[in-house]
Amino acid sequence: MKSRSVAAALLALALALSACTGSLLQSDAEAPETFRLHGPALTDSGGRLPLALAVARPRAAAALDTDRVAVVRTDSRFDYYSGVRWSEPAPQMLQQLLVKAFSADGRFAAVVAAPSRVPADLLLDVELRRFEADYPAEGAVPEVRVEMLVTLIEARPARRVASFIAVGAATAAENRRAAVVAAFEAAAAQAVESAVSQVRGATPPAGP
16 A cells, blocks of 8 residues: 555656656747848959958857847947847858958959868958947937958968958847847948958059
């Protein structure tokens, strides 16, 4: 009789633990919306150089090296929007935008994402410093700021060719998810286009 009571108690405990485990693994929360930026629509500007450019994955603080959409509150508190994500971590997404933009600009014979098996003549080192929506005041619409420190390096021998800041800014049309993402699109496009323009200016003109 006693053994039956013990068995019954153990069965009840097992069922209770099973129910708890199930509740921890299940969630009724909606899956976050995922967005990807497209970058500027650049065209071939000519003056192609017989050089290969490798674009490094931007370095960033841990707070920005994430697929979460960053926001700075009015009290300077750093936070993230809920229910929305980037398709990949922000530095990786910026690397893809830069590769796409430099390829479209046509300055270099080849543009690749580093690391790559393609030997590169030049390396673009990037530090992502800002990639967030900033609320200047309570109830105001946010301004998106994108800022990168860009350094162009000659691979052999290792030599810094130029360093500059590429910045983009855009104010959201309204304080809604789609409008904030559109502001990120505009600000990122400005910053990437600025990087392309300044690198073009830092490289020598193509020979005859």
